Structure formats: structure tokens, C-alpha cells
Amino acid sequence: EASTNILLSALTQNGRLNDAKSVFDRTRQRNVVTWTTLIAAFAQNGHLGEARQLFEAMPQRNIVSWTTILQGFVVLPDVDEAANVFFSMPGRDPVAYNAMIVSYADSGRVLEARALFDEMKQRDTVSWNTIVQAYAQNGHVDQAAFTFDRMPQWDVVSWTAMVTGHAQAGHALQSWEFFVFMKQRNVVSWNGIMNACALTGNILGSKQIFQKMPQWDEISWTSLLAGYAQNGKLLEAEELLVDFPSDD
């Protein structure tokens, strides 16, 4: 039955929702993971109705199944339904809190996001990153920086959030400083600083970063292209298109 769940997981990861559903329907031995895997698949594709039906039909739910349905409303987005689920849950762990904080942040309700954060018994690094990002994306980079300074520990996500947060506020220098001070960088950090340059009008910097970065993904290419386009560098954009990687 673990093997069924592995199959289900593989199918949903490849977007084969229908196949996943039919496998689910044909299996007799379902456990909470079987159910939750399918619920997550529906929820991640915006099919909250189906997800909710399964959620209500499942014989027993645990905190992961609750958080899965919660997350479905977070990404929809439907902050009120998300809050509904969140406050109905039999128990809340940091993962559930973090998801709900994101929902408040995405709808501009920073104070409520902060209130939840303060109310948490245990905060993990994701919690801190989430509240830092909540401030940054709502135009309070100063608060984001203040909170960042008080975090017990940082990871690559924390640093990258500050790089992009400052860039969005137009603080090119601070953005760059955070990038330089980072101990570990991944492709997201590199994409972030490249976009930071473009955002603050330094498209030449974007190009240089693109050339220097150790690895690229689709977002790296799209970012540079967008940077050119938004700064009126149409010739450069066309040149870049020639070298664009294709996905087959």
C-alpha cells in the first residue's frame, strides 16, 4: 500500500490527475497518506471542490490532511476560507501557522500575519522567513530588515528574501550588500540579484551576473529577457532568444 502511494505521488507530480484518480478509485487499501496525496493534487490544481469532497469523505484526518486543504485555499487565494479551516483544525503546528501567515500576508493583512506569528509556541526558520517576507512584500522593508536582524538563524531563503525585498523597494545598494554577505547561494539567489539589478535600472549588471552565475534555470533566462524588454533593449532581447534553451 506504500507502493500504491508511491505510484500516486509519481502520477500527481507529473500532472496526471485523471490517472491518479483512477488509481485511487481502484485501490482498496487506502491510508491517510493515500487520501492526502490525492487531496493535495486536486488542491494544487485549484480544484478545491474535489479536494474538499475527498477531505470530508476520508475516514480519518490528521494535521497534514488539514494543512493540505488549508494550503489549497491559501494559493487559490481565499483568505477567509483559509482562516476558516485554520481555526477549525483540531491542532495547529508550525507548518499550519506558516501557511496561514502567508495567506494573511498575500492579502495585505500584515497585522494579522504578525499576530499569528507572535502567538506561535514554536517558530522555525520557515516561520521567520515567512514573516520577513510578509513585511517585504507589503512595502515594509524596514520592518523586514529589523525582523531579519533578530532571527535566531538564517538560511539561503532568508537572505534571498532580503535581496529581493530591498530591490523591490528600490534600494539597489542594500540589495547588493545582502547578496554579497550570503554564505550560500543557489540559483534562486542568483536569479534574485539579477532581477534586483534589472529592477533598479542596472541592466548591464543583470547581464554580467547572468554570465557569472554557476547554473541557470528557466527563470534565469526569462528574467534576463524580461530585463532587456523592460529596459527597452530589444536588440539584446532578440540575441538572447537565439540561445534560449528549449525543453525537449
Added chain:
RNA sequence: UAACACCAGUUAUGA
């Protein structure tokens, strides 16, 4: 402090 092949939930980058 990580590796030894992934059964489900939360945070950072572009369009």
C-alpha cells in the same frame, strides 16, 4: 552539521 535513490502539508527569484 548534509550523502547511501523520493508515500502526503508551510517560506525566497521571472513571464
